[in-house]
Amino acid sequence: MADVLAEGYNVFDTAKSPSGTVKYLESPADVIGLIQSGRLAEHILLVQGGTTTFLAPALSMGAIGVITMSGAPESHLGILSREFQTPCVMTAHLTSSESRYVVGNTDPSHFEEIAKALDGRKVRLDCTDHEVGRVVADD
Amino acid sequence: MTTTEGKRATYKQRYEEADDGLRFQSLTYTGNFVGMEPVTDGIKGDKTMKSRARSKVLEKVSKDDVLRDEFTIDELNDLNNYLAWNIWDVLVMRATEGVSGMIPRQEYEILAFMHEFYRWPEILRMTTAEVGGGQGIMDIGATARREIGTKVNAVHDWCIGAVGFGMGRCGLLALEAIGPDDYVGESNEILKFMQRVLWGKRQDGYILNSQDRYRCRIHEEDFLQQLTGQVEPLENGSPKHAAFTQFNAAAELLSFLDHYDCRLGLGDTGPYELPDGNLLILRDLFVNEEVFHWSDVCEDAGLPHCYTLALVVDPEKMALEEIRVNDISTTFTRPKNYIEAIVGGAVFAREKWNTPMGEVYPIKIDDLGEHLGRVQQATLKLYTKTSRMCRRDLIWNGQYVYYIDMILPHLRLAGTYDKACRDYDLWEIDQRVANYYYDITKRGFAQETVPSKIFSGAGYLPFSDKASLRNSKGRWL
Numbered sequence: 001m002a003d004v005l006a007e008g009y010n011v012f013d014t015a016k017s018p019s020g021t022v023k024y025l026e027s028p029a030d031v032i033g034l035i036q037s038g039r040l041a042e043h044i045l046l047v048q049g050g051t052t053t054f055l056a057p058a059l060s061m062g063a064i065g066v067i068t069m070s071g072a073p074e075s076h077l078g079i080l081s082r083e084f085q086t087p088c089v090m091t092a093h094l095t096s097s098e099s100r101y102v103v104g105n106t107d108p109s110h111f112e113e114i115a116k117a118l119d120g121r122k123v124r125l126d127c128t129d130h131e132v133g134r135v136v137a138d139d
Numbered sequence: 140m141t142t143t144e145g146k147r148a149t150y151k152q153r154y155e156e157a158d159d160g161l162r163f164q165s166l167t168y169t170g171n172f173v174g175m176e177p178v179t180d181g182i183k184g185d186k187t188m189k190s191r192a193r194s195k196v197l198e199k200v201s202k203d204d205v206l207r208d209e210f211t212i213d214e215l216n217d218l219n220n221y222l223a224w225n226i227w228d229v230l231v232m233r234a235t236e237g238v239s240g241m242i243p244r245q246e247y248e249i250l251a252f253m254h255e256f257y258r259w260p261e262i263l264r265m266t267t268a269e270v271g272g273g274q275g276i277m278d279i280g281a282t283a284r285r286e287i288g289t290k291v292n293a294v295h296d297w298c299i300g301a302v303g304f305g306m307g308r309c310g311l312l313a314l315e316a317i318g319p320d321d322y323v324g325e326s327n328e329i330l331k332f333m334q335r336v337l338w339g340k341r342q343d344g345y346i347l348n349s350q351d352r353y354r355c356r357i358h359e360e361d362f363l364q365q366l367t368g369q370v371e372p373l374e375n376g377s378p379k380h381a382a383f384t385q386f387n388a389a390a391e392l393l394s395f396l397d398h399y400d401c402r403l404g405l406g407d408t409g410p411y412e413l414p415d416g417n418l419l420i421l422r423d424l425f426v427n428e429e430v431f432h433w434s435d436v437c438e439d440a441g442l443p444h445c446y447t448l449a450l451v452v453d454p455e456k457m458a459l460e461e462i463r464v465n466d467i468s469t470t471f472t473r474p475k476n477y478i479e480a481i482v483g484g485a486v487f488a489r490e491k492w493n494t495p496m497g498e499v500y501p502i503k504i505d506d507l508g509e510h511l512g513r514v515q516q517a518t519l520k521l522y523t524k525t526s527r528m529c530r531r532d533l534i535w536n537g538q539y540v541y542y543i544d545m546i547l548p549h550l551r552l553a554g555t556y557d558k559a560c561r562d563y564d565l566w567e568i569d570q571r572v573a574n575y576y577y578d579i580t581k582r583g584f585a586q587e588t589v590p591s592k593i594f595s596g597a598g599y600l601p602f603s604d605k606a607s608l609r610n611s612k613g614r615w616l
Contacts, residue, residue: 012476028241028526035519050236051244052392053400053525060389060518070237073475074229076395076402077236083388085478091235103235104587130474 003137005123006114008092010133011073012082017124018065019138020044024119031058040064044125044135046118048111050075050090059084065125067092067118067135069111070101087125089133094118146458153461154352159183161461161473168227170596171220180228181463185349188224192217199344205335206273209327209608216601218330222305223599225297225349229465234594242400243530245585247537249310252593254542254572256307259299260325262546262563263332266555273335279552280339285362286496288423288445288489290548292406293348293355294468296340298545300333301466309598313588314578316571319600323610326602336549353463355408358421363411366449367419369485369501373451379504383448383484386507389514390424390446396521397426397434399537403544404428406468413451417482418462420470422448426514429492430547433524433536440517443488446510447499451483486510492551534576535568 023043025031034040035057045063047055050071055063059080066081066088073082073090081088091101094117099110122139153160160182167177168184178187189197196204196214210218267276283291304326311317337346340357348355373380394404404425410418424446427437452459457480460473470477486502502510525533543565550556559565579585592598 012478013474014476026240028522032523032526047240049238049240051239051241051400052395053522054239054241056392056396057519057522060392060515068236070235072232072235074232074471075236076233076400079469080388080392080395082476082478083384083391085384085388085476101235101237103237104583104590106237 002124004095004134005118005121005137006067006089006092006094006135008067008089008133009072009078010127010129010131011078011088011090012127013130014085014087014127016085016087017126018044018087019122019124020064022046022067022118022121022123024115025055028054031055034058035061044123046115050077052076052080059086067125069114070103070106087127087133089125089127089135092133092135148454148457148459150454150459150461153182159186160352163463163471163473164232166231168224168596170223170227170599171601178224182352184224184228185352188221189350191220197221197350200338201344202277202338205277205338208331210330212323212602212604212606212608215323215326215330218300219305219599219601222301223309223596225347225466226301226305227594227596228349229467230594234590239400241525242533242537244400244537245589246579247399247534248541249579249585249589250534250572250575251538251541252302252306252310253314253316253575254307254538254569255303255545256311256322256325256329257569257571258542259303259546260328262550262555262559262565264328265558265563266550266553267332269555269558270553273331275553276332276335276549277339279549280336281342282552283340284342284357284359287366287421287447287487288492288494288499290403290406290425290492290544291336291340291552292423292468293408293464293466294402294406295545295548296333296336297347297466298403298541299336299549300330302541302545304329304333305599306593309593310589312600313592313598314575314584317612320603320606320610321612323602323606323608325611327608348464348466353465354410355464355468356411357408358411363419366421366485366487367413369487370449370451370483371485371504372483373481373504375479375481380481382507382511383486383504384478384481386486386511386514387422387448387450389511389518390426393426393437393514393518393521394424396518396525397428397431397437398544399540401537401540402467402469403540407464407470409464409470410452410462416454418452418454420450420452420464422450424448426517428544430543431536431540433521436520436524437517440513440520442513442517443490444492444494445489447487447489449483449485449487450481452477452480453482454480456480456482492548539566
């Protein structure tokens with residue numbers, strides 16, 4: 001059984017199981033830089049928020065998979081990832097950590113811990129379950 | 140769709156009187172009903188809220204009811220409670236999304252909520268007078284029955300009451316800027332306007348989709364036939380299916396971006412059952428709103444005001460269990476993934492907000508590639524433009540998207556938009572709200588208080604039995 005690094009809400013169930021290196025995007029400049037690099041399709045994108053505008057050009061240009069640290073399928077990014085059929089795991093938490101996201105009351109260390117653990121890892125998204133999306137080690 | 144093989148669609152059971160619908164979330168709502176059984180989401184929640192009403196305002200109401208000048212205190216409280224539940228029902232999970240990294244949405248939202256509550260009442264009163272009274276407002280709602288690409292839609296109409304009254308009053312109560320019995324007259328003005336538009340649009344006695352098991356079936360049959368006549372068959376996995384769904388997603392994304400990451404840029408109606416048993420969803424995607432100065436990049440890309448997509452979904456193919464077109468014009472299904480079950484589609488374009496229906500034109504799916512390129516070009520330009528804006532500009536721009544756009548379609552059709560700009564300083568920021576700009580980031584007001592009070596439904600205090608229908612605010616102490 002593959003090592004499940006993180007779990008969260010599965011936005012929509014799909015047999016698609018994209019694989020790539022996690023790229024943590026902190027700013028719009030990061031997003032623009034990734035698109036200009038021409039290597040968008042190599043990465044699973046990791047972002048803090050569950051809003052859609054931050055990732056707008058990446059979604060539009062063919063992002064293969066998304067992990068967020070907040071939000072739900074009803075959030076705008078959830079709606080758009082469903083429309084794009086881009087597998088998406090939202091409000092992901094590390095399976096190795098007790099830390100959880102709480103709306104309006106989450107210490108920055110929570111996000112930092114997830115980013116540190118996942119950024120640069122080769123992973124695969126498992127979005128076959130109705131409710132739970134999984135980030136699986138693929139390296 | 141591997142998980143639904145062998146299953147049959149059961150969604151029609153949701154329309155049986157005794158059915159309580161599915162649960163889309165595990166959370167429950169309390170609101171002003173502390174000590175009572177918590178309220179669920181969905182059809183069961185709607186039933187519970189109706190059963191707890193003290194008036195008949197949540198049942199089907201008559202035209203005479205709607206034309207009456209004002210609500211009673213009981214009716215105001217029933218609407219306040221129902222809207223608070225409805226807001227929780229559609230937004231409590233969305234509101235978990237945290238920071239944007241791009242647009243400070245919580246900040247602009249709360250400013251807009253409060254601005255609307257203060258400023259809209261006199262503008263809506265003027266608009267009602269200009270169109271000759273309540274019937275004129277109902278007629279504005281009714282125009283949506285025979286139009287596509289119109290912003291007189293569920294989300295805009297809902298926002299008048301749910302946002303302008305509900306969230307605006309809730310935010311000001313949380314900020315302790317007003318008391319529960321202040322602005323009763325103004326609250327009545329906003330809610331009457333909302334009720335009239337929605338009743339005129341639906342014409343079945345209800346005003347909200349949640350009252351009708353999440354259906355928004357507003358179009359006349361002959362009108363629908365004109366649209367379905369353009370539908371092209373689509374097969375999942377085919378290039379044509381991919382072209383259609385890719386365009387749907389890209390245009391929807393731009394409509395979000397043009398409207399500062401909010402849902403005013405899109406509007407679903409339906410589900411309409413077609414003769415062959417398939418379901419039709421009509422989706423307006425407003426990719427170029429001329430009233431926003433940043434939309435110049437959309438104009439430069441040659442984009443129309445709105446693309447409308449007709450999505451035909453085979454409920455058997457996805458073993459559909461429930462479909463909701465909620466009051467913020469968004470479709471959710473169980474199972475969640477309806478895209479693979481799309482078996483037909485059509486696209487239409489409306490160049491301007493007031494382009495006559497006879498000039499709205501269809502676009503063949505094989506021709507969507509060129510439109511997709513324009514949409515992607517505008518998306519990248521608007522993203523780059525937005526990323527260069529300072530925080531203050533982003534917040535006030537976003538504030539305008541809510542405060543202006545939520546009533547813009549109604550003012551346009553009433554012919555009062557220019558008057559509101561000229562005589563009522565529509566685009567000016569009220570001094571009170573300008574000052575709140577500095578308060579909302581203190582003590583986590585936007586990030587913590589707003590989600591806990593507004594989206595959880597905890598802050599919608601009722602009007603008291605002592606409240607007078609004529610109350611405004613007599614003193615600032």
